Amino acid sequence: MDERRTTAGKAIHVARSEAERGSKAPFLVAYADPEGNRQWGYVCSFCDSTETAMDTMGRIKCSRCANVKKPDEWDAAHE
Ligand SMILES: [Zn+2]
Numbered sequence: 001m002d003e004r005r006t007t008a009g010k011a012i013h014v015a016r017s018e019a020e021r022g023s024k025a026p027f028l029v030a031y032a033d034p035e036g037n038r039q040w041g042y043v044c045s046f047c048d049s050t051e052t053a054m055d056t057m058g059r060i061k062c063s064r065c066a067n068v069k070k071p072d073e074w075d076a077a078h079e
Contacts, residue, residue: 001034004043006050012040019045020060024067027052027060042069 001013012030019026025046032040042052044062051063060069 001031001036003034004030004050012043012050014043020069022046022060022062022067022069024065027062027067027069 001015004012004014006012012032013034013036014028014030015036016028018029020029020042022044025044027042028045030040030043030050032038041050041054042060043050044052044065044067046067047062047065049062049064052060053063054060058071062068
C-alpha cells in the first residue's frame with residue numbers, strides 16, 4: 001500500500017496490485033485504512049489524481065484528465 005493524500009488532505013492507501021482498466025491508464029483502488037478493509041475510491045494513474053468519481057452506471061471517471069473506465073457491459077456490446 002502506498003499512502004497518499006487527497007486534494008482535501010485526507011490520507012488514503014493505494015493498492016498498486018489492484019486496478020481497473022481505464023481508457024488512458026488504469027485506475028488504482030484506494031482504501032481509507034491501511035489494512036484495505038474500507039474502500040475509499042480510485043486514483044487515476046494517468047495524471048496521478050484522486051479526483052475520480054463513479055456514476056450510477058458504474059463508470060469511473062477522472063475529473064482532471066477525462067480518463068474513464070467504462071462498465072464491462074459497454075465493451076461487450078460495442079466490440
Ligand atoms: Zn486522470
